[in-house]
């Protein structure tokens with residue numbers, strides 16, 4: 749084998765070694781990311797995001813929201829839904845399928861996702877899949893006649909329950 753051939757062979761081997769190491773490195777990074785994600789899922793127990801510090805914003809007086817209305821609260825990227833019986837519910841705009849922003853259709857009284865056509869009722873429950881669960885809920889409170897919503901916290905729900913509603917005046921049942 750001539751010296752030129754040896755040099756060429758060496759270059760090829762070096763390139764091949766470099767590429768194998770590069771792939772090995774990339775494989776390791778992917779594996780570490782996967783393990784990190786799996787660990788975070790296990791630590792949280794449910795795969796929900798870790799608790800964040802609440803941040804309640806004042807969205808207006810109770811009287812601004814008529815029963816049976818849905819209002820977009822841009823600052824929190826959420827909707828304030830006041831059901832026909834007067835109960836308040838703060839719903840995340842994020843579709844529970846892949847996170848697109850759902851839009852409120854006032855005529856149909858439903859939320860529609862533009863990405864894969866999931867439909868949600870005014871209380872956030874799924875009327876049409878592929879969304880796997882109701883829209884997430886934000887904590888809400890009423891203080892001195894003002895509606896306040898925690899825009900930082902989102903709670904997953906598997907279904908809608910009446911106890912998720914907040915009333916301006918305690919409901920007598």
Ligand code: FES
Pocket residue numbers: 843844845846847848861862863864865866877878879
């Ligand atoms: S992201 Fe909404 S249906 Fe897929």
